[in-house]
Amino acid sequence: MTSDSSPVSTTRRVSAKSVLTWSITIAVAIVVGLVANHHAHEILETLRNVSVWPVAGAAALHAVTLALRSEAWRIGLRAVGADQLPLPTIHKANGVAFLVGTVQGELSLPARVAALRRADPDRAPTAAQTAMVDAPLALVELACLFAFTALWQPALLLGTVVIAAALPWVARRVAPTRPAGSPLRGLMVASDAKALGRLVLVMAAVVLVSAARVWLILLAFHLPIDVASIAKVIAAVTVIGTLPVGLGTGPAATIASLSSGDAALTTDGIAISAGLAISATSVLGVLVYAAFTWGPTAARRLRRT
Numbered sequence: 001m002t003s004d005s006s007p008v009s010t011t012r013r014v015s016a017k018s019v020l021t022w023s024i025t026i027a028v029a030i031v032v033g034l035v036a037n038h039h040a041h042e043i044l045e046t047l048r049n050v051s052v053w054p055v056a057g058a059a060a061l062h063a064v065t066l067a068l069r070s071e072a073w074r075i076g077l078r079a080v081g082a083d084q085l086p087l088p089t090i091h092k093a094n095g096v097a098f099l100v101g102t103v104q105g106e107l108s109l110p111a112r113v114a115a116l117r118r119a120d121p122d123r124a125p126t127a128a129q130t131a132m133v134d135a136p137l138a139l140v141e142l143a144c145l146f147a148f149t150a151l152w153q154p155a156l157l158l159g160t161v162v163i164a165a166a167l168p169w170v171a172r173r174v175a176p177t178r179p180a181g182s183p184l185r186g187l188m189v190a191s192d193a194k195a196l197g198r199l200v201l202v203m204a205a206v207v208l209v210s211a212a213r214v215w216l217i218l219l220a221f222h223l224p225i226d227v228a229s230i231a232k233v234i235a236a237v238t239v240i241g242t243l244p245v246g247l248g249t250g251p252a253a254t255i256a257s258l259s260s261g262d263a264a265l266t267t268d269g270i271a272i273s274a275g276l277a278i279s280a281t282s283v284l285g286v287l288v289y290a291a292f293t294w295g296p297t298a299a300r301r302l303r304r305t
Contacts, residue, residue: 042269046221047276054220055277061213062285063292065206070094072140072202073112076133079189080125081180088293089119095293098286103246109134125186132186139167140190140199144207145238149231168196210234213281221274223258223266232257237278250282251275 070091077085093115101108113130124130143163150157171190178184189195214233218225236253245252254275259268 042267043273043276046270046273050220050273050277054216055281056284058213058216058220058277059281059284059288061209061216062281063288065209065213066094066098066285066289067091068202068206068209072137072199072206073133075195075199075202076137076186076189077125077130079192079195080129080133080185081188082123082125084123085116085120088296089116091293092297093119095286095290099290102283102286104244105241105246105249106244126181126183128183129181129186132183133189134186136167136171136187136190136196137199137203139163140196141203141206143167144200144204145234147204148207148211149235151227151231153231168193207234214278217274217277217281220277221266221270223270223274229258233278247279247283250278250280254278 073094074085074087074090077083077090093112096115097108097112100111109131112134113127116124116130117127125133140163143160146156146159146163150160167190171187174184175187175191189199211230211234214230215225218229218233223229233253236257237249240252240256241249243249251272252275254271255268258266258274259271
């Protein structure tokens with residue numbers, strides 16, 4: 001009799017998850033495509049009349065959030081014991097991950113792990129530990145996002161409290177007792193009060209800078225710029241960003257958060273235009289960050305040739 005943990009059952013679970021994920025992704029793509037096609041004229045007119053400066057500022061702010069995310073990752077890696085990793089190496093590995101993530105978000109984690117291991121295999125943690133470091137980072141960011149969104153939905157403050165209490169408690173009981181090579185050592189950052197405090201500050205900065213970026217884009221398209229609207233867009237981008245929709249994340253998020261339902265704040269055409277700006281500033285921000293992280297190395301190689 002085949003147990004639930006057999007390779008066959010595991011493969012079936014993975015296949016079922018893949019089918020569900022891609023089904024949702026295709027449905028989202030079809031909906032966004034149909035809406036965009038129906039409002040093509042309005043979208044083109046809106047994009048033609050938008051001011052470039054707020055959009056440029058949003059791209060710059062996105063580059064700042066990427067640098068902050070790399071700092072958060074550095075804090076997590078140091079807690080595992082990778083305190084000898086040079087800061088440029090960390091930024092370069094994340095630069096690769098962000099470039100890959102722009103096209104396919106779910107591939108950014110394996111790209112980050114592979115890039116770091118390739119750049120400095122002797123001082124980098126194991127691949128499993130490096131991947132596990134993302135777990136406490138994601139939970140802390142989620143707690144900060146809940147705290148920000150609680151200004152719009154006070155009930156979400158409970159999520160912040162639960163994560164803030166549960167994460168350190170679990171990490172202190174699991175991570176330090178594991179062997180040096182255990183993947184669960186990747187949770188070490190949550191078991192160290194000082195490291196966790198620094199991580200919370202950095203992730204809070206990520207959420208605030210992200211909010212400023214969304215504020216600029218909403219302002220550029222003459223959309224509501226209250227905290228509730230900003231929080232809705234950030235939450236939608238976060239949720240839809242977990243699907244393999246790539247550059248469609250922005251338009252899908254703004255349709256879901258700004259122009260759907262009885263409480264719609266704008267038309268579908270303007271919402272899609274703002275979403276396209278979110279996706280465009282994501283790409284521009286990643287390119288700026290990649291230029292800063294890889295530019296010096298590329299320049300040195302050019303001088304040698």
